[in-house]
Structures are given as C-alpha cells and as structure tokens.
Amino acid sequence: MRSPESVAPHRAPIRPLVMKEVREIVSGRALWTLLLILSPLVGYSFVQAVALYSEASSAARDAPVLASGLSPLDGVLVPSFGALYLAVTLLFPFVAIRALGHEKESGALRLLVQLPYAAPTLIAAKMAAIAIEWLVASVPVISVLLIWRLMGGHLNAPETLNLLLGHLLYGLLVGTIALFSSSISDSAATAAIVALAFTIGSWVLDFGLAGQTGWLEWISGLSLTQVLRSFEQGLLSLGLLLGVVAAIVAFAALAAVWLHPGVPARAKLIRSVAAVTTACGVLALAAQIKLSFDVSEDRRNSFPAADQRELAELRLPLVVTVRLAPEDPRYVDLRRNVLSKLERVLPHVTVRLATAGQSVVGSTNDESYGEVEYSYDGRSAKSRSTSHREVLPILYELAGKPIPTAVSGAEYPGYPLVARADLAFIWFLGMLPLLIGAAWWRSHHAPRIPAHLLNHGGPA
Amino acid sequence: MKARTGLLEVAGLSKQYGGQRGLTEVSFDVHPGEVLGIIGPNGAGKTTLLEAIAGMLPADAGRVLWQGAVLPASHRHEALYYLPDAVWPWHEQFVTRIVEFFAAAYGRSREQVAAVVRSVGLSSVLGKRISSLSKGFNRRLMLALALLTPQPFLLMDEPFDGFDLRQAREIMGVLREVTGRGRGLVLAIHQLMDAERVCDRFVLLADGRVRAVGTLDELRAQSAKASLEDIFLALT
Numbered sequence: 001m002r003s004p005e006s007v008a009p010h011r012a013p014i015r016p017l018v019m020k021e022v023r024e025i026v027s028g029r030a031l032w033t034l035l036l037i038l039s040p041l042v043g044y045s046f047v048q049a050v051a052l053y054s055e056a057s058s059a060a061r062d063a064p065v066l067a068s069g070l071s072p073l074d075g076v077l078v079p080s081f082g083a084l085y086l087a088v089t090l091l092f093p094f095v096a097i098r099a100l101g102h103e104k105e106s107g108a109l110r111l112l113v114q115l116p117y118a119a120p121t122l123i124a125a126k127m128a129a130i131a132i133e134w135l136v137a138s139v140p141v142i143s144v145l146l147i148w149r150l151m152g153g154h155l156n157a158p159e160t161l162n163l164l165l166g167h168l169l170y171g172l173l174v175g176t177i178a179l180f181s182s183s184i185s186d187s188a189a190t191a192a193i194v195a196l197a198f199t200i201g202s203w204v205l206d207f208g209l210a211g212q213t214g215w216l217e218w219i220s221g222l223s224l225t226q227v228l229r230s231f232e233q234g235l236l237s238l239g240l241l242l243g244v245v246a247a248i249v250a251f252a253a254l255a256a257v258w259l260h261p262g263v264p265a266r267a268k269l270i271r272s273v274a275a276v277t278t279a280c281g282v283l284a285l286a287a288q289i290k291l292s293f294d295v296s297e298d299r300r301n302s303f304p305a306a307d308q309r310e311l312a313e314l315r316l317p318l319v320v321t322v323r324l325a326p327e328d329p330r331y332v333d334l335r336r337n338v339l340s341k342l343e344r345v346l347p348h349v350t351v352r353l354a355t356a357g358q359s360v361v362g363s364t365n366d367e368s369y370g371e372v373e374y375s376y377d378g379r380s381a382k383s384r385s386t387s388h389r390e391v392l393p394i395l396y397e398l399a400g401k402p403i404p405t406a407v408s409g410a411e412y413p414g415y416p417l418v419a420r421a422d423l424a425f426i427w428f429l430g431m432l433p434l435l436i437g438a439a440w441w442r443s444h445h446a447p448r449i450p451a452h453l454l455n456h457g458g459p460a
Numbered sequence: 461m462k463a464r465t466g467l468l469e470v471a472g473l474s475k476q477y478g479g480q481r482g483l484t485e486v487s488f489d490v491h492p493g494e495v496l497g498i499i500g501p502n503g504a505g506k507t508t509l510l511e512a513i514a515g516m517l518p519a520d521a522g523r524v525l526w527q528g529a530v531l532p533a534s535h536r537h538e539a540l541y542y543l544p545d546a547v548w549p550w551h552e553q554f555v556t557r558i559v560e561f562f563a564a565a566y567g568r569s570r571e572q573v574a575a576v577v578r579s580v581g582l583s584s585v586l587g588k589r590i591s592s593l594s595k596g597f598n599r600r601l602m603l604a605l606a607l608l609t610p611q612p613f614l615l616m617d618e619p620f621d622g623f624d625l626r627q628a629r630e631i632m633g634v635l636r637e638v639t640g641r642g643r644g645l646v647l648a649i650h651q652l653m654d655a656e657r658v659c660d661r662f663v664l665l666a667d668g669r670v671r672a673v674g675t676l677d678e679l680r681a682q683s684a685k686a687s688l689e690d691i692f693l694a695l696t
Contacts, residue, residue, distance in 0.1 A: 016564035020550075020557070027552040108549030110516055111605065114537040115565050262511075262533050264518040446587040449556050452570045453577050453586055 012116040014125065021099060021129035028102075030095040031133055032440040034087060035140070036433055041083040042140035043428020046147070049079040050421035057416030067414035071298055072148070073159050078232050080144045081167060085228060087137065088171050089202075093195035095133055096178035099126040100255070101188030110261065119256040123179065127252055130175035134168060140432065141167075147424050154415035156297040159234040166231025169244045173224060174199060176251035183258040199224060217326075234296025239289035246286060250279030292344055298412035303341050306404035307392055314376070314399050317348035321373040323366075326353060333386040334372065341388065374398060467492050468539065468613055468644065473512055473522030475505075475668075482508045483668040485522065490613065495635065495645045497659030499652060499688075500696060505668035506648035507545065510615045513646070514542030541609040543602055545617035545648075551591035555582065555601055558590065562608045576607045579634050595622035603631065613644040620654045632658045656688045666696035 025031055053075040060066035103109040112122060149155060174195075181194035205223040220226075227244050230237050253275040257268050294301040302308055320339065324331040343349050373382045374391070376398040383394055396403050466489025475482040483505050490496050498506050511517035513524055515536035524531045526539050550558055559582070563573045577583055580600045585593060593601065599622040606614055619635070620628040635658060639645055649655040655662065662679060664671040672679055672695045676688060683694040 012565045012567075016561050020553075020561045023553055023557060024550060102552075103549070106549050106551060107544055107547035110542070110544050111547065111549055113516075114514070114541055114609075115562075116537075117565070262515040262518060262536075447554055447556055449586045450560075450570070452574045453556065453559075454583060 014121065017115075017117060017121070017125040018128050021125050022132055024102070025095065025098055025129055025133055026443045028098050030098055031136060032436060032443075034091045034095050034137055035436045037091065038083065038087045038137060039140045039428050039432045039436065041087065042080060042144060043425055043432075045083040046076070046080040046144045046428070047421045047424055049076045050148075050151070050419060050424075054418050054420065057418045060414065060416045061418065064413070067416045068298075068412050070414040070416045071296075071300075071412075072154050072415055072417075073156070073163070073232075073234060073296065076148060076153065077144075077155075077160065077163055081141050081163060081232075084138065084141045084167055085170070085225075088134075088167070088174055089199045089224075090196075092134070092137065092171060092174050093178040093181070093199060094192055095137075096130050096175040097182050097188050097191045097195065099129055100179055100182035100259075101185070101191045104182065104185075105187055109259075113260050113262075119259045120253075122259065123252050123256040126179055126255075127172070127176065130179065131168075131172060134171035134175065137171070138164075138167070140428065143427065143432065147421070147427065151417070151419050151421065153417050153419070158295040159297055162231055162234060162236050162295045165236075166228050169231075169241075169248070170224065170227045172248050173227060173244060173251070176248050176255070180251040180255040180258075183255040230292075233301060234294065234298075235292055235301045236295050237289075237292035239286045239291070242289060243283050243286035246279055246282040250275055250282075253279075290343070294344070298414075301341065301344065303345065303388055303392065304406060306407050307388070308345055310396070310401060310404045311342075311345045311392075313401075314346055314395070315348075316377050316399075317350065318342065318346055318395070319350045319352065319375040321352045321354050321375070323354045323368050323371045323373075330370065330386050337386055338388050338391050466490060467527060469525040469528070470513055471523045471525060473509065473524070474520050475508055475512055475517065476520055481668050483512065483519070486665070486668070486670050487522075488663050488670060488673050490644050490646055492612065492644050493639050493642050494660040495639055495647060495658055496661050496663065497655040498646065498648045498663045498665055499650070499655050499692065500665035502650065504665040504696070506650075506665055507617055508668070509665065510542060510617050510646065510648050511544075514540050514615055516542060516544075537611070539611055540613045540615055541606055541611040542615040543606045543617065543619070545621060547602060548590065548598055549602075551589070553590055554586075555588055555590055555593070556586040558601070559586070559604060559608070562605045566608055566610055568608055573608065576604050579637070580604045580607070581630070596624075596627060599623065600631075603634070607634075607638065612642075613646065614638070615646045615648075617648045618650065619647055620649065620651060628654055629657075652688050652692055662688070664692065664695050671695045 053070070053072070056066075056075070057070060060070055100109070103112060113119070117125075145155060145160065177198045178191065178195040181191040181198075182188070185191040185194055202223040202225050205220050206225055208220075227240070230240055254272055257263075257271040257275060292301075299305075303311065320342070322331065322334065322339075324334070339349075339351055343351075370384050371382050372384065372391075373380055374394055376395065377400075379398050381394045381398055383391060385391055393403055469487075469489040471487050473483055473486040486505075486509055488496070498509060500506050508517065512519040512522075513536070515524075515533035518533065524533075524536065531539060559573065559577065562568075568576075577586070580603050582597070582600050582604050585597050585601075590598065590601065599619070603616075603619065606616065620631060623631060632654075635645060635647075647655070647659065649659070656676065661673070661675050663673050664679070672682055672691075674682065676691075679688070679691045679695070680686065683691045685691045685694050
C-alpha cells in the first residue's frame with residue numbers, strides 16, 4: 001500500500017513549471033497589448049529626444065565647452081527609456097497580475113498548490129516568467145540602442161548597462177508587487193488596484209513630499225521611482241542594489257506566504273510579520289552601505305580625479321551646516337554638485353539643515369540665509385557657492401592641504417551628433433508592431449500533439 | 461473483498477463561517493480501494509468538508525489521520541489530491557500543454573499519459589484551448605489531471621457534473637479501474653442515482669453534521685427504507 005512517504009520524496013522538475021508560467025503569460029493578450037502600446041511610445045520618445053539632442057549638437061559643433069555637456073545618456077537614453085518606465089509603472093502590473101490572478105479566479109490555484117512544488121518554488125517560477133516578460137517588453141528600448149548606434153551615436157557600455165540594470169530591477173520590483181497583490185486579493189481587478197496603489201502612490205510621494213526633511217524625507221525615499229534615479233545618473237550604489245533586491249525578495253516571500261488558501265490567516269500574518277521584519281533589517285543594513293561606483297562616462301557623480309584622490313585622504317569628520325530651505329533650488333544644486341559627491345568620497349560627512357521647518361519665503365529677511373558652513377578639524381569657513389570649484393579650495397584650506405593640480409586630458413569631450421531619427425518611425429510604428437502581431441499570432445497557434453497521444457480513440 | 465483498515469481517517473472536523481456552523485464534528489474513515497460517497501442536500505457542507513480534508517480550507521477543530529497518525533494540513537497533498545468543482549483552469553492554454561505539464565510534474569511515462577488520455581476520451585480535444593472546451597470535456601480534462609497524480613486518495617467534488625447518463629457511466633467505469641488499482645476515492649455527489657451506482661459506502665451529511673455512515677445495506681437496516689433516495693429523505 002502506498003503511503004504519503006511514497007509521494008513526498010518526488011522532486012518535480014522546475015522547467016515544466018516555468019514553461020507553464022511563460023505560456024500562461026504569452027497566451028494572454030496583456031503582454032502583446034503592452035508591447036503594441038510601448039513600441040510607438042518608445043519610438044516617439046526616441047525621435048523627439050534625438051531631435052532635441054541634434055539641435056543642441058548643432059550649437060555645440062564649434063564650441064567644445066558646449067559639446068562637453070552633451071551626453072547621450074541624458075540626451076537620448078534616459079528620455080527614450082522613460083517610455084518603458086511609464087509602461088512598467090502603469091501597464092506592467094496588469095501583465096504580471098496574470099501570472100497569479102487568473103489562477104485564483106478560475107480555481108486553478110487549488111490544483112497548482114497540490115502539485116509537488118513548495119509555495120516559494122511556485123512563486124520563483126512566476127518571478128522567472130515575469131523577468132522573461134520584462135525582457136520581451138524591453139525589446140523596443142533595446143532597439144533604440146541599436147538604432148542609435150546605427151545612426152553613429154555614442155554609447156558607453158558601463159552607463160548603458162547600468163541603466164538597463166536599473167530598469168530591470170524596477171520592472172522586477174513592480175512585477176513582484178503585482179504578484180503580492182494577486183496573492184492577497186481574490187480577483188485580478190482588486191489586485192490591479194492594490195498594485196497601482198504602490199506604483200501611482202510613488203508618484204504622490206514624489207510630488208507631495210519632495211524637498212521635505214526628517215521623517216517626511218525618509219518616507220519620500222520609499223517611492224519606487226527612487227530606484228531608477230541613481231541608475232539614470234550613472235551611479236551604481238551597492239546599498240541601493242541590496243535594498244531593491246531585499247524589497248523584491250520580501251514581496252516575493254509575502255506572495256508565497258499568502259499563496260496557499262489552506263493556511264490559516266493567523267499563521268499567514270505571523271509569517272508576514274517575520275518576512276517584513278527581516279526585510280526592514282536588510283533595508284536598514286543597506287542604508288548603511290555607502291559604497292557606490294560612478295559608472296557615468298562624464299564622471300558626473302565624482303569630483304575631478306585629482307580632487308577625488310586628495311579628498312579621499314581627509315579622514316576626520318566634516319560637518320556641513322546648510323542655511324537653505326530644502327525646496328530652494330540652490331540647495332538642490334549644492335546637493336547635486338557638492339554634497340552628494342562629498343558623501344561618496346569622504347568617510348565621515350554630516351550634513352545639517354539649519355533651516356529645517358522654514359520655507360524660502362519665510363527666510364528672506366534672515367541675512368545668514370544661503371550660507372553654508374564647513375567645519376573640519378576644529379576649524380570652519382562659510383560660503384554661499386554651490387559649485388565645487390569654489391567649495392573644494394575652502395575644504396583644502398581647512399584641512400591644510402594644497403589644491404591639487406588638475407589632470408589634463410581627463411575632461412569629458414561630449415558626443416554631439418546632428419542627425420534625424422524620423423526613419424526610426426518605420427521600425428517603431430510599422431515593422432516592430434507587425435513583428436509583435438506575428439509573435440502574438442504564433443503564440444495562438446495550436447501546438448503539435450505528440451504522436452503517442454493521438455489515434456487512441458477512447459470514449460466519445 | 462476490501463481491506464477494512466481505515467487508512468485515512470477524519471476525526472471531529474469542525475468549521476464555522478462567521479458564527480454559522482459549516483461542519484460540526486464530522487468523523488468517518490476511508491478504506492483503500494473503496495469509493496466513499498459524501499451525499500447531502502445543497503448547503504449540507506460537502507464542498508467545505510472536502511476542502512477541509514484536502515487542507516484547502518483551515519478547519520477550526522478536528523484532525524485528519526493517516527494510518528492512525530495525524531496528517532498535518534501542509535502534508536495532505538502527499539496523500540490526497542482534491543479535484544474541486546466548477547474549475548476551468550488555465551483557459552488560455554492548450555489541453556495538451558496542461559496534460560504534459562501535470563505528467564512532467566509527476567514524472568509520468570508517455571505510456572501512462574497515453575493511457576489516461578485514452579481512458580477519459582480526451583484525444584480529440586488535445587489541440588484545443590481549454591476555454592473552447594464544453595463543460596463535459598473540461599470535466600474529462602480535470603479527471604485526466606487527477607488520474608495523472610499519484611496520491612493514494614482522490615477527493616472529487618461532483619465528478620459527474622456535466623456528463624450525460626452514458627458519459628457518467630463511462631466515467632464510473634474509469635473510476636472503478638482506479639479503485640481496482642488500490643486508490644481510494646471520496647466523491648461528493650448530489651445526484652443520488654449516480655452515487656448509488658458508483659459508491660461502496662456513504663456518508664450522509666446535512667447541516668454540516670454526519671447523519672449516517674455505511675454501505676447501502678447498512679443504511680437500509682438503519683432506516684428501514686429500500687432506495688438511497690428514501691434513506692436520504694429519512695435520515696437527513
């Protein structure tokens with residue numbers, strides 16, 4: 001007589017499960033509709049970006065100073081990939097929800113959870129399918145890279161791959177949130193609302209809490225769009241990478257916890273608390289990791305090489321007291337041009353906002369408003385500049401170090417390109433949609449029935 | 461002659477829905493190679509009972525035992541496979557793909573898959589999408605998937621729903637072959653004629669309580685009625 005023990009040790013292969021998940025997504029309309037919407041969106045963004053880049057390049061053709069400000073990353077890639085970001089934010093959840101939502105609605109989940117796969121394996125297979133979905137959805141932006149190169153445009157491999165990595169992580173994060181939403185919802189419609197609450201809620205955080213300090217600043221940092229920003233700036237931050245991976249794993253774990261309909265709600269809640277607590281611990285750890293790599297070709301996240309070397313030798317704590325309101329554009333400039341770079345290169349930097357709670361309007365009568373005080377090794381100096389060219393000499397003076405000699409020939413040359421990309425419309429509005437349609441049609445084609453299953457007749 | 465050891469035992473299973481009792485201390489056992497019919501009127505708790513046994517629904521109290529030892533809900537799928545009613549799964553996919561998926565998950569040989577497909581008469585629709593299947597063929601597909609699983613017991617909710625008389629008899633024949641190989645079946649059936657034809661023993665359920673358990677002869681003796689229909693009316 002068979003016993004449960006005779007069934008339990010059977011290890012089911014993963015490949016059929018992943019293939020089933022991929023087919024489930026490919027056989028629906030959502031992925032193909034997403035691609036058909038994405039193709040013209042990306043195409044339009046690309047053509048517009050190239051037109052603007054070309055216009056700026058015309059002006060910079062005879063002026064090297066202007067040319068050095070022309071980066072394909074900012075001018076072409078980030079705007080073109082912006083269409084992918086929009087589609088992933090607004091449409092990808094609907095595609096990813098299919099991976100689980102339809103199984104819950106149709107009752108298939110009750111068949112699936114009885115198969116010899118653990119809940120984490122089921123979720124991992126769905127995650128793999130979602131990653132493949134993202135790869136398919138990225139075909140239009142991958143074609144942007146190819147067309148840009150064919151046009152003679154410049155691409156820097158590290159910053160381009162970094163941008164792709166950022167979008168992949170963002171896509172996986174949105175996909176896992178959609179999976180978690182499906183896991184806790186009874187219907188795909190409810191799951192879509194929950195998933196969009198995360199993605200569109202991030203926009204609310206971006207716009208509503210921008211420039212806030214303290215807790216509000218911390219909350220605004222939870223916005224999903226924060227994931228992309230440093231990747232778009234050519235910065236590979238290990239802390240951010242770990243944080244995003246932790247968030248992806250946490251949402252996947254929560255999806256696995258809530259997957260099985262037979263587990264009591266109390267047990268699910270206890271496991272969820274454990275998963276969230278672990279994720280918070282990892283996120284707190286990730287926030288402490290300051291190591292990052294400036295992979296941008298123009299080294300926009302770093303000071304000039306000679307300054308980087310000199311500043312790296314300043315081992316004492318630097319305290320920067322800023323008398324600017326967080327929403328003041330000068331503070332934004334100071335943070336981008338000086339403070340964030342200092343935080344990357346110096347081991348101990350503390351930035352204090354002396355105007356916390358004040359607004360730009362409320363500070364107009366304060367004469368000290370706009371001052372930035374730098375304190376190092378018991379000495380301090382004030383400045384109103386937001387440029388590193390003026391701030392760094394102050395720091396060298398405080399540290400008693402000579403100003404390093406600039407290394408010649410290390411300047412970013414810029415990559416101006418005067419070109420028209422209108423012909424790309426033929427690809428994005430014609431050929432690519434046709435290929436998508438053909439792939440859609442092919443996915444609906446009946447598979448070949450294995451010979452051993454045919455010609456057996458059987459009951460009518 | 462069937463073995464009389466209750467390999468699978470349900471002991472005191474209870475379930476409440478928002479203060480209303482769905483099941484109240486339901487107890488019975490199932491023997492290997494037998495067909496146990498759970499019969500009762502609509503709302504008696506048949507589906508709730510099957511889902512609670514299969515571990516698809518958390519029970520408030522009670523246990524499921526395997527060879528006398530408690531079988532936790534998380535391990536039920538090792539001993540039981542539950543085929544729910546009104547499931548139309550993966551409807552965008554092709555029948556053959558889903559059959560192949562189940563076969564691959566359980567490491568079934570080509571011959572085993574062919575035999576299952578033949579036994580339930582699924583060959584003619586293998587190339588169709590599940591969404592295009594008739595209700596009867598969808599039930600055949602569900603039955604095929606259940607037959608590809610190796611668990612010693614199959615729990616099936618309304619297995620003859622969607623079949624006409626001739627088809628129902630064919631499926632009963634298939635189920636008989638299954639029990640002939642030692643697998644136990646627990647079927648929730650509301651059609652008493654179907655139940656009388658296929659089941660070896662019965663659990664009469666009403667208002668979530670077990671009213672009687674036994675073979676048709678034992679129930680006749682209890683109720684002094686001849687047909688299952690009359691027994692059902694007398695005991696529930």
